[in-house]
Amino acid sequence: MKWLSTLRGRLFALLAVLGAVTALAVAGATYFSVRAEADALFDYQLRQTALSLRDQGRVAPDEAAALNDPSFDYVVQIWSLQGLELYSSRPQGLTEPLPAKAVLGYSDLRLGGQAWRVFSAATPLRVVQVAQPLAVRQKLAAVAALRSVVPVAVALPLVAAALWWLIGVSLAPLARVVQAAQSGHANALAPLPSAGLPGEIAPLVEAFNGLLGRLATAFDAQRSFVADAAHELRTPLTALKLQLGLLRDAAPGPQQDEAIARLRSGIDRAVRLVEQLLALARAEPGAAAAAQALDLAALAQQTVADLRPLAERAGVALHVTAPDVLPLEGDPQALRSALRNLVENALKYGARTVEVSALRGPRGAPLLRVDDDGPGIPPEQRERVFDRFQRGEHAGVEGSGLGLAIVRAAARQQGARVVLGTAPLGGLRAEIAWPDA
The missing domain is CATH 1.10.287 (Helix Hairpins)
Structure with missing residues (x-):
């Protein structure tokens, strides 16, 4: 039953069960409908036969021979009003006559161990009764009903085959996807x-x-x-x-x-x-980012303190402005590396003053800013300097061209973005800005 583990197999099984239940329901409804129609037709034949004999007044010899034919499914008896049997045909082996006191119209009787369907009609002089064994009419009705169900039974496997093919056609694009993924x-x-x-x-x-x-x-x-x-x-x-x-x-x-x-x-x-x-x-x-609760103000002050000896050797004034506490969720190592690269870039490219600020932006989000008075970066080049191993135009400056690439990658890892602009000091302004609080 491996095919049941596939989508095609499951769809086919579900639709086949649904189709089989529907076909059985249709076949059952058809069977009982045809049986009911057959019963109504046999009842109509009983009535017509009884009425025709009632209106004739007598049974002709040729009719009597036909009524006595063993293959004829009906029993006909004619009684006088005094209860005398005027005529009787018993090809079905009826051992006793139909009751003389008949119930006019349709009735069901049990005679000779058999159930009979009887129709009785009366004239001023006699009573005509026509009977048929229920077993015979039920057999004929069942045969007629089964014949009406046969087309449904024959069509069911054909519909199942067509259903299997249609599901395969519908899932063909998915099969192409699977084949492309496997190849x-x-x-x-x-x-x-x-x-x-x-x-x-x-x-x-x-x-x-x-x-x-x-x-x-x-x-x-x-x-x-x-x-x-x-x-x-x-x-x-x-x-x-x-x-x-x-x-x-x-x-x-x-x-x-x-x-x-x-x-x-x-x-x-x-x-x-x-x-x-x-x-x-x-x-x-x-x-993997080691996100944890940190104080951005303290991180900025500590990073600037670590870089101050380097700034003093280069003769650069390095300042930091930060509130007492600026809480943030992030990776302190990545943020420290980003800030260090921004300050070192400013020192490396000839800035004489560098100002580091940790503050809240206009909408309350944390903001880390580095301003310098160096040569800056032309606006048309500010996006390109974030590429790896991309150095500025100052050929005499040593470096690997990874500083700003590290800054952008670290900022993205924290859910922030890096923005370059022109500082009030005349040099470059670099900001690491977090989304609005």
Whole structure:
């Protein structure tokens, strides 16, 4: 019964049961209807026979011979008003006569161990009775009724076969979807065919196609990220290898110290690049976010405190403005990484003043803002700088081009968005804004 586990099999079984019940109901109704009509017809024959004999006045010899024919299903008896039997035909083996005192019209009698249907008609001189065994008429009625049911019985398997074929035709688009899903290889993310699908299944396939589209986008981004990361890592690693060779060949003294300093600087850049790659991977969509209750004001103050030595070495004034408490649900590590990247970008690109603000927006939602007085970013480039490994136009600035990509990914993970604009200080304003409360 494996076919019952399929949608086609279940639909066929349910519709077949429904069709069989309907056919049986129709056949039963037809059977009883035909039997009732046959009974009415036999009753009519009884009445017509009795009335014709009543009106004739006597039974002709040829009629008497016909009435005595053993194949004739009726018994005819004619009585005088005094109760004398004037005529009787008994081809059915009736051992006793019909009662002389007849009930005019239709009646049911039991004579000789048989049930009889009788019609009696009277004239001023005699009584005519015509009787028929109920067993005979019931048999004839049943045969007529069964003949009317035979077409239904013959049509039932044909209807079942047509039903099986129609269900298969109706489910053919779904079968194509299944075949397309099974024929694809592990990396096939092409949308499944949705043409001709029933209205109940089309939304499911469309939703699945949407999921496949998002997966394809994520996989493409992942492949691009891996390729770009491999390219970006190759450069510092090659530089480290060259600096290590220079250090090995350098003579002890100032030359060796300079080689060691370059090697240390190269290692720091490689470590920083790896840290940024890991931060970006943690902030990617789908990565597990350790959401917890936090204080955005305290997080901003702590991050600025950690970066203050770096700002002082660069001669940059770093300020923070925050209320006493600014509660928020989010991932503190991701937010700290995003704020750190925004401040470091400002320091790296020549800002002399950086102002960090943690506050509530116009509608009460949390807002994290970083303003600087640096060169800023032209409006036409502000969307492009969020791409991975996309550096600004300042060629002399070292970096991996991952800072703003990490900021956007971390903000999206928290349900926020990043907006770039022009700061009142003249440089860049970067805001991480949460939805309205």
